[in-house]
Amino acid sequence: MADFSIGVDLGGTNLRIAAVDEHGVLLEKVTLGTQVALGRDRVIHDMCEAIRHLAHKYEGSGALQGIGIGVPGIIDMKTGTLRESPNLPGWAESPVRTQIEQMLGTRVILENDANAAAFGENWLGAARNVDDMAMLTLGTGVGGGIVFGRAIWHGMTGMAGEFGHITVEPEGVQCKCGNRGCLEQYASATAVVRMAREAIEQHIAPGLSHAASANPEFSAKAVYNLAIQGDEEAKKIFRRVGHALGIVIADLVNALNLPMYVVGGGVSSAWEAFSPAIFDELRKRSMVYAATAPPSVPGEEQGASAQVEPGGPTRTIVTRALLGSDAGLYGAARLPMVADEMVSHSYPAGAKMRKII
Numbered sequence: 001m002a003d004f005s006i007g008v009d010l011g012g013t014n015l016r017i018a019a020v021d022e023h024g025v026l027l028e029k030v031t032l033g034t035q036v037a038l039g040r041d042r043v044i045h046d047m048c049e050a051i052r053h054l055a056h057k058y059e060g061s062g063a064l065q066g067i068g069i070g071v072p073g074i075i076d077m078k079t080g081t082l083r084e085s086p087n088l089p090g091w092a093e094s095p096v097r098t099q100i101e102q103m104l105g106t107r108v109i110l111e112n113d114a115n116a117a118a119f120g121e122n123w124l125g126a127a128r129n130v131d132d133m134a135m136l137t138l139g140t141g142v143g144g145g146i147v148f149g150r151a152i153w154h155g156m157t158g159m160a161g162e163f164g165h166i167t168v169e170p171e172g173v174q175c176k177c178g179n180r181g182c183l184e185q186y187a188s189a190t191a192v193v194r195m196a197r198e199a200i201e202q203h204i205a206p207g208l209s210h211a212a213s214a215n216p217e218f219s220a221k222a223v224y225n226l227a228i229q230g231d232e233e234a235k236k237i238f239r240r241v242g243h244a245l246g247i248v249i250a251d252l253v254n255a256l257n258l259p260m261y262v263v264g265g266g267v268s269s270a271w272e273a274f275s276p277a278i279f280d281e282l283r284k285r286s287m288v289y290a291a292t293a294p295p296s297v298p299g300e301e302q303g304a305s306a307q308v309e310p311g312g313p314t315r316t317i318v319t320r321a322l323l324g325s326d327a328g329l330y331g332a333a334r335l336p337m338v339a340d341e342m343v344s345h346s347y348p349a350g351a352k353m354r355k356i357i
């Protein structure tokens with residue numbers, strides 16, 4: 001018998017719901033399309049149906065600890081309101097937590113999706129052996145999360161860790177957030193495709209041009225496939241991704257001096273193509289990194305050195321995530337298991353878990 005909880009990863013494309021036990025064993029995962037076009041009420045209805053199904057199915061195997069939901073966007077933790085979500089049009093300023101709690105009749109913990117991913121990697125993934133870490137998630141956008149002492153660092157209102165909107169080019173590409181030159185404009189899947197299209201328009205990228213005309217759904221993955229085949233323009237795009245990431249990670253290393261920075265999200269599967277540029281920037285831009293870098297070959301996969309060091313960590317490890325697209329799902333499921341003991345005023349207190357309706 002092991003207690004369990006239900007984690008939800010609410011994306012702009014997929015809605016994934018999983019029952020996970022307290023030891024991190026995945027009991028069952030359900031993937032639904034997010035019917036964004038049908039509106040918020042429909043998505044929340046479908047989500048609650050799937051949660052109920054899993055809750056009732058596994059209630060014989062242990063006690064349900066609660067529901068954790070990772071949501072893309074900026075959340076006001078105190079009110080459980082989704083303030084702003086580019087991937088969920090029509091959800092801005094909506095009291096998502098209250099709505100779901102009323103439908104289920106039980107406590108729900110809402111968390112930013114990148115924070116949830118960081119929490120998942122800290123629980124079961126690349127950062128499981130460290131207490132403090134930061135994560136960058138490279139997907140449609142770029143998200144970030146900070147974990148201190150195995151608890152998510154929320155900042156004042158739950159909005160900490162927006163690494164995707166750190167400036168890497170002062171007069172760079174316009175970002176949806178209002179700023180110019182945000183990391184997100186150079187290191188997201190959207191950015192990879194944009195940079196590829198820019199190269200095509202300049203008539204300097206025959207390989208990319210051919211791939212784009214052959215496939216109407218030209219994606220970051222297609223650009224990566226060309227890069228690993230040796231296409232120079234495609235390789236250059238991933239070097240730009242790495243340089244932008246390296247600038248931001250160097251800033252984070254200087255500001256936070258954490259033992260580990262994890263890079264995850266869909267674009268991180270191109271790690272080999274962009275990580276050498278990250279390490280170039282780190283060595284160039286961060287004296288803290290220079291003083292704490294692990295003694296491995298620059299640009300190499302550094303996950304192997306992410307072991308427990310006696311007396312605590314002393315090296316700065318920058319590595320790729322291990323849990324793939326499930327990081328946020330595991331992290332969301334973990335939230336209700338530890339919410340009461342987390343040093344955080346950001347979760348609703350005193351609302352005891354009740355049996356789901």
Ligand SMILES: [Zn+2]
Nearest residue numbers: 165175177182
């Ligand atoms: Zn921005």
